[in-house]
Amino acid sequence: MTPTRWGIVGLGRAGQARSRVIAARPHATLAGTAGRRPGRGTTTVDALLADPTVDGVIVCTENAHHAEAAARILDAGKHAIVEFPLAATAAEGRDLFARARTVGRVLHTELIGLLTARHRAARAHCRRARVEQLTVRFTARTYRWVADEVEAGRVGQLAIARLHALRDLFGPLTLDEVRCDFADGGYHLVVDLTGAGGARLTLDERRAPELKRGSTTAGRLADGRPFDPEPLDEPGDLFGQDFDRALARVAGEAGAAYVSDETVLEVLTLAERISAAAA
Ligand SMILES: NC(=O)c1ccc[n+]([C@@H]2O[C@H](COP(=O)([O-])OP(=O)(O)OC[C@H]3O[C@@H](n4cnc5c(N)ncnc54)[C@H](OP(=O)(O)O)[C@@H]3O)[C@@H](O)[C@H]2O)c1
Structure with missing residues (x-):
């Protein structure tokens, strides 16, 4: 694989994890990191984009900054x-x-x-048995940029990881009903969906300032047994796995993308519709 040089913008948890991933890769080098807070990072976004030796930039900032940052990076001719x-x-x-x-x-x-052992186990289970009903419950705290997303009403976009997981397991999703209560700096969102094969799916999400992060999945198969995927060992290094897939895409390897552009757009459309219905 041809060596590549990368910049990182955004030095929160994701950005720091990306730094560690690049440091551990033999064919990738960290060209520089750019934080927006004063004194953070080794360089600026402008310097990374102007540097002809930088092949690509990883956007690890809060959600509201992603599209604008990605547009600048691409317009500078970088991955x-x-x-x-x-x-x-x-x-x-x-x-x-x-x-x-x-x-x-x-x-x-x-x-x-989509790269977790838990998701791969769910995928294997869904291949072997027909799921009739599934409920995914998710809780997390609201803080800084998450609170801004809630304030902006983007609760569907905040659910994008769970929506992608359901889309991956059940094919294109039909949106049936959305209920959302906003209260005390947080919200409770319930989304009913139907999978391509008729599975009835519910996404139940709560966020509040002091809520602990957690997620559970429970459901029923068509034969009456519970949805009960076989546990698999978690390989860990999820950001590393993702980066390796991105590097393979940069190297032009066919099939390296684990989500198609069309699916990314389909789930973004669904997220937008959920936010609009929740408003
Ligand atoms: N953390 C994960 O495991 C994870 C997993 C998958 C996806 N993501 C996605 O990655 C993006 C960033 O998530 P994150 O978990 O890295 O969020 P985060 O730690 O809150 O960092 C997000 C941004 O907030 C700023 N920030 C961080 N700590 C701060 C502090 N103490 N005071 C003020 N500002 C602070 C940083 O700005 P600057 O560094 O630019 O100054 C950073 O870019 C989100 O879009 C999220 O959906 C995260």
């Missing part, structure tokens, strides 16, 4: 890896994929939830 969600709207996402095609660079959206 862009973007933590999910790619953008707030499908229209922005479509525009970004068009820019990537124009400059002939890779635009890769990280969706590490």
Whole structure:
């Protein structure tokens, strides 16, 4: 694999994890990191984009910054890896994929939830048995940029990881009903969906300032047995796995993308519809 040089913008948890991943890769070098907070990082976004030796930039900032940052990176003729969600709207996402095609660079959206052992086990279970009903419950705290997303009403976009997981397990999803209560700096969102094969799916999400992060999945198979995927060992290094797939895409390896551009746009459209219905 040809060695490549990468910059990182955004030095929160995701950005720091990306730094560690690049440091551990023999064919990738960290060209520099750019934080927006004073004193953070080794360089600036402008310097990374102006540097002809930089092949790509990874966007690890908060959701509202992703689309604008990705557009600048692509317009500078560099590959862009973007933590999910790619953008707030499908229209922005479509525009970004068009820019990537124009400059002939890779635009890769990280969706590490699809790489977990838990998700792979669920996928194997869904292949073996027909699921009749499934409920995914998710809780998390609201803080800084998440609170801004809630304030902006982008609760569907905040659910993008779970929506991608359901889309991956059950094919294109039909949106049946959305209920959402906003209260005390958080919300409770319930989304009913139907999978391509008729599975009835419910996504139940709560966020509040002090809520602990957690996720459970429970459901029923068509034969009456519970949804009960066989546990698999978690390989870990999810950002590393994602980066390796992105590097393979940059190297032109066929089939390296684990989510198609069309699916990214389809799920962004669904997220937007959920946010609109929740408002
Ligand atoms: N963390 C994960 O495991 C994970 C997994 C998948 C996807 N993502 C996605 O990655 C993106 C970033 O998530 P994250 O978990 O890295 O968020 P985060 O730690 O809150 O960092 C997000 C941004 O907030 C700023 N920030 C961080 N700590 C701060 C502090 N103490 N005071 C003020 N500002 C601070 C940083 O700005 P600057 O560094 O630019 O100054 C950073 O770019 C999100 O879009 C998220 O959906 C995260």
